[in-house]
Amino acid sequence: MSGELSLGRLKAILEKHNIRLRRSLGQNFLVDGNIVRKIVTASRLAPGDVVVEIGPGAGNLTTALAATCAHVVAVELDRRLLPVLEEVIGGLQNVTLVLKDALEVDFDRLVAGVTGAAVYKVVANLPYYITTPLIIHLLRGQSGVAEMVLMVQLEVAERLVAAPGSKDYGAFTVTVQYYCRPEILFRVPRTVFFPQPEVDSAVVRLTRREKPGVTVDDEALFFTLVRGAFAQRRKTLANALAGARVFPGWTRATWEEVLNQAGIDPRCRGETLNLEEFAALARVCRQRLVES
Numbered sequence: 001m002s003g004e005l006s007l008g009r010l011k012a013i014l015e016k017h018n019i020r021l022r023r024s025l026g027q028n029f030l031v032d033g034n035i036v037r038k039i040v041t042a043s044r045l046a047p048g049d050v051v052v053e054i055g056p057g058a059g060n061l062t063t064a065l066a067a068t069c070a071h072v073v074a075v076e077l078d079r080r081l082l083p084v085l086e087e088v089i090g091g092l093q094n095v096t097l098v099l100k101d102a103l104e105v106d107f108d109r110l111v112a113g114v115t116g117a118a119v120y121k122v123v124a125n126l127p128y129y130i131t132t133p134l135i136i137h138l139l140r141g142q143s144g145v146a147e148m149v150l151m152v153q154l155e156v157a158e159r160l161v162a163a164p165g166s167k168d169y170g171a172f173t174v175t176v177q178y179y180c181r182p183e184i185l186f187r188v189p190r191t192v193f194f195p196q197p198e199v200d201s202a203v204v205r206l207t208r209r210e211k212p213g214v215t216v217d218d219e220a221l222f223f224t225l226v227r228g229a230f231a232q233r234r235k236t237l238a239n240a241l242a243g244a245r246v247f248p249g250w251t252r253a254t255w256e257e258v259l260n261q262a263g264i265d266p267r268c269r270g271e272t273l274n275l276e277e278f279a280a281l282a283r284v285c286r287q288r289l290v291e292s
């Protein structure tokens with residue numbers, strides 16, 4: 001069986017296999033063909049492309065992705081869905097189903113093993129409880145991800161595209177914008193899911209930059225500083241970094257000196273710094289660490 005899963009058809013197939021969806025696994029399935037089509041169109045897939053889908057669920061989006069003739073590698077955690085997926089996508093030659101926790105999958109290796117490709121896209125209606133760690137895993141750990149089209153909570157979508165100084169801007173924003181260009185494509189009401197989640201959603205596209213948004217010599221140091229700057233948002237930057245004990249022995253006075261050297265006012269808050277300013281700070285810190 002393939003084709004669109006309406007609410008009635010989804011309920012029937014779940015009942016047939018005696019499956020109750022679990023909120024704890026983020027199981028809010030899409031039951032609106034129009035939204036499924038909009039996601040597939042936004043994915044701009046061509047025959048020969050490889051697409052990773054995280055959380056195929058009952059195979060609704062999977063079927064539509066496979067219809068583009070791209071090769072779909074679908075990774076699902078919940079083994080109970082196997083008979084449903086066999087029924088819905090079992091006949092599709094260009095779909096490979098893998099039953100694993102997406103947070104533990106090395107996607108570069110998986111895709112290379114299944115298809116031989118080194119570059120691929122990720123398209124998913126994400127399980128919301130792992131959105132942030134999953135996006136970080138895909139950006140920091142998996143260099144083959146060229147682009148992602150993802151359904152996420154609206155609140156997460158706003159954090160992805162936030163500008164310095166806004167309440168949504170944080171370490172997650174800086175990390176994402178370091179690796180890619182995020183954009184909100186369209187909002188999605190909760191009514192298109194079964195069961196309905198308690199939040200509204202949005203579909204976003206993250207396009208990986210050819211090289212990171214700023215040049216840094218030491219990525220680990222850069223991200224340590226970003227985390228430290230946002231650890232205590234209400235404090236001034238010098239106090240936050242000293243309080244976060246980013247480097248042993250660095251007092252508030254040390255941080256004031258370093259921040260001044262980087263051209264940053266030590267009394268500002270971390271949330272006002274843009275990527276270039278974080279990079280400038282990382283350069284000055286690295287220099288001081290090398291010299292000490």
Ligand code: SAM
Nearest residue numbers: 028029030055056057076077078101102125127
């Ligand atoms: N793609 C389907 C759709 O759009 O109707 C289902 C999307 S549902 C929001 C999220 C899916 O992710 C569920 O099928 C759930 O079982 C699966 N999932 C949850 N945690 C996962 C994990 N750690 N790794 C892989 N899949 C996971």
